[in-house]
Amino acid sequence: MSRVLVTGAASGLGAALTRAFRERGDQVLATDVADGADLHLDVTADDDWTAAREWVDEHWGGLDVLVNNAGVAGGGRIDVAGIDEWQWIVDVNLLGVVRGCRTFTPVFKRQGSGRIVNVASLAGLVHPAGMASYNAVKAGVVALTETLGHELAAYGVTAHVVCPSYFRTHLLSSLRGADEALRAVMTHLVESSPLTADQIASAVLAGIDAGDEVILPDPMARAAYGQKLRDRPAYDAQLRRQAARLHELGGSTAE
Ligand SMILES: NC(=O)c1ccc[n+]([C@@H]2O[C@H](COP(=O)([O-])OP(=O)(O)OC[C@H]3O[C@@H](n4cnc5c(N)ncnc54)[C@H](O)[C@@H]3O)[C@@H](O)[C@H]2O)c1
Numbered sequence: 001m002s003r004v005l006v007t008g009a010a011s012g013l014g015a016a017l018t019r020a021f022r023e024r025g026d027q028v029l030a031t032d033v034a035d036g037a038d039l040h041l042d043v044t045a046d047d048d049w050t051a052a053r054e055w056v057d058e059h060w061g062g063l064d065v066l067v068n069n070a071g072v073a074g075g076g077r078i079d080v081a082g083i084d085e086w087q088w089i090v091d092v093n094l095l096g097v098v099r100g101c102r103t104f105t106p107v108f109k110r111q112g113s114g115r116i117v118n119v120a121s122l123a124g125l126v127h128p129a130g131m132a133s134y135n136a137v138k139a140g141v142v143a144l145t146e147t148l149g150h151e152l153a154a155y156g157v158t159a160h161v162v163c164p165s166y167f168r169t170h171l172l173s174s175l176r177g178a179d180e181a182l183r184a185v186m187t188h189l190v191e192s193s194p195l196t197a198d199q200i201a202s203a204v205l206a207g208i209d210a211g212d213e214v215i216l217p218d219p220m221a222r223a224a225y226g227q228k229l230r231d232r233p234a235y236d237a238q239l240r241r242q243a244a245r246l247h248e249l250g251g252s253t254a255e
Contacts, residue, residue: 002026003060005052007043007100008070010036012169013119016201017067024205029055032070043070043096049103056104062111065208066104068097068141069119073171073186075131076179077246085177086133093137094144101148108157116152116159117208118145122221125163126228126235129243130182138163142214149213160213162204165220167195181249195220 004021008014009030018030031041031052039055041048056063074089075081097118108114123131124138145161152159166189175183200217207215216222228235 002064003029003056003062004065004067005029005031005056005063005104006067006069007031007041007096009038010034012171013164013167013197013200013204014067014069016197017069017204019198020201020205021065026065027060043068043099044091046099049099053103053107056107063104063107063114065115065117066100066108067117067119068100069117070096071119071171072174072176073134074175074177075134075182075186076177077130077182078132080179080182081133081177088176089133089137093134094140097141097144101144105148105152105157108152109155112156114152114157115208116145116148116157117162117204118159119162120145122163122165122216122224124161125225126239128239130179130185130246146213158211158213160208160215162200162207162215162217163221163225164200164217165195165224166190166193167197167200167218168193169197181246184249185246 004026006014006018006028009018010032011034014032018028021028029039030037031039033040033042039052041052071093072089074085076085101116104114118141120141121138123135124142127135127139142161142163145159149159168190172187172190175186177183195218203217204215207217216225
């Protein structure tokens, strides 16, 4: 039985991961900035992370798995999205994960064991037009996780990054931004996905158990990343076509 902390656990993938861990007998501290979790934890708030660590120390005396899942949707073409949108998504989707890792790495080092599971996105590996800020922060989470995997291996700590393609959740309710064309595209991609959060969660647990450092939990993610590695010209051509469709939707500059 593992002791697991999940962020962003009130909805979507975080809720599905919480269910999946609990179903196999693990103990889960479900945290979120929204109502519906066991503990209030805003991943952008240092004090909330300190309180989470105190809770874990007091009630469990340690932690086995940290799941940095909380995230928001953002994006927008480079001449449309404002710098305030960039700062917001960096703070939640990248620095939120950094804060979690910084909070619990001392615990894991002291124990000589622990697993860090960071939820990035396929967007951290393949980078569609119109989504620069989301792509960049998720690529940052991919890089952070690989770095920690190397840095902490000698302490018995493993790091895993999760890179799903689109699946149906409430993610788009968090979407901020001035780029309405991008909003239309992202909404369509999430709402038309055949994948559920429970399917992704089940594949994530299998990936962690298998020791996968990069978890591509669905066929579309595996195909898209595989194409980028195998056939870069075809990948570029496809993403240029997607960019052209975004342009057709209009509103290319903020002026
Ligand atoms: N849904 C998708 O298509 C998709 C694809 C790839 C990656 N992801 C990633 O999966 C993760 C989970 O998203 P989801 O799709 O389940 O969305 P969701 O909106 O259903 O759930 C996200 C949860 O994170 C919480 N959250 C937001 N800001 C927070 C903060 N500052 N502190 C703590 N909690 C906060 C929200 O309250 C919500 O409960 C995110 O990191 C997202 O980027 C989602």
